[in-house]
Amino acid sequence: MSNEEQRKALATLLGRVIPAEAEQLGRRFAAAGHELALVGGPVRDALLRRPVTDLDFTTDAPPNRVLEVIDGWADAVWTIGIEFGTVGLRKGEHLMEVTTYRSETYDPKSRKPDVSYGTSLVEDLRRRDFAVNAMAARLPSREFVDPFGGLEDLKAKRLRTPGLPEDSFNDDPLRMLRAARFASQLGFTIDPPVLAAMREMADRIEIVSAERVQAELSKLLCGAYPRAGLAALDVSGLAAYVLPELPALRLEIDEHHRHKDVYEHSMIVLDQAIAQEEDGPDLVLRLAALLHDIGKPRTRAHLEGGRVSFHHHEVVGAKLTKKRLMALKYSKEIVTDVSRLVELHLRFHGYGEGEWTDSAVRRYVRDAGHLLPRLHKLTRADCTTRNRRKADRLAKTYDALEERIARLAEEEELGRIRPDLDGDEIQEVLGIKPGPLVGKAYKFLMDLRLDKGPQDKEAAKEALLAWAREEGVL
Incomplete structure (x- = not known):
């Protein structure tokens, strides 16, 4: 032609x-x-x-x-x-x-x-x-x-600048992030001279506002090939400035302390979370999958026999997630939801072979709240073992937990659990005015509701009075 x-x-x-x-x-x-x-x-x-x-x-x-x-x-x-x-x-x-x-x-x-x-x-x-x-x-x-x-x-599915990449990135450093974003959205590769310029000039991204960085990162994560975009951030050195927790996941592995590559594990979890999406890209789920283990570098401890532990990495990770997303100017809702998912992502592993009581299941649902569907997906995605028998066992165990949640939800309307007495009734039973004590009593009744299921009004009043006497309120 x-x-x-x-x-x-x-x-x-x-x-x-x-x-x-x-x-x-x-x-x-x-x-x-x-x-x-x-x-x-x-x-x-x-x-x-x-x-x-x-x-x-x-x-x-x-x-x-x-x-x-x-x-x-x-x-x-x-x-x-x-x-x-x-x-x-x-x-x-x-x-x-x-x-x-x-x-x-x-x-x-x-x-x-x-x-x-x-x-x-x-x-x-x-x-x-x-x-x-x-x-x-x-x-x-x-x-x-x-x-x-x-x-x-x-x-050629190639990203190349019209002129010299150094001139382009000097004019607008955000273009370096856009290269990673287009790698994610289009599945294109970054031309070697462009990637070399990104490595050399990565620190220039610091002059770009957090809001513009956040917008590009969100588009990258919601692209069709987010792993390609994240890899571009990593190899170019840009991640060290915009998402330093990402390269930190590449924990050192030596001959005495062998454990999973947390970076690769996180990428697989991201893939597996995406595979469960039903209505297009879910930014909250994808952020949670990417960041769920960022507490591991801070909590890594070497144990006898070459073993490694990461105790409470979910708690530390939730704090780091909140700090990073706030620095990137994400909305309060996204910061809260993603950090909560990171905090809860290990909760299921206490379920064992189904030893949780109904009370523990109610608390799981209550603590997850509106995030429960995403928590289901994140928890399932977090299984990256190559041991097929172990993977099948974990999947079946989580299936059983979801079935229990569904049964209890049908019986008790778990999504709308409230104490058996409201604030006005608490004040009336205890003869007190609005204040902190009402909140403490409300929490006691909520714990009672989660532990024992629905109570009738009289039983709830008796339990509240007994609690008040023990607390020295009456």
């Missing part, structure tokens, strides 16, 4: 995925004397035959001129990114962003980029992170523009 035939074929392919609204927008810009091109991710995904959702455009028109062109045509407009040259809009069901040709550079000590506008589409593409994202389709003509070999990189 000649170059001209290939361009026509690509224009036809892009025409199938570019919505009519995009071509309408291209005609408006052309009528106003300006260029417009679909650029970056949408073009890449169209060529990969992946779904194209949000549409990104670039233009020679400055932001204020963009506002004039779309006035009266867009259904909604927002200008939150206008200082960086970006105008957002909605037309029908399509979300679009139009960005003026530009370049970004970071001062060595600044986390905020300096933005300057340009007049050339090719120069705008030159500043982009990777060649596979430096392709464009001019509108309304659909002319395919690929000055840096992005199409060949797509075929």
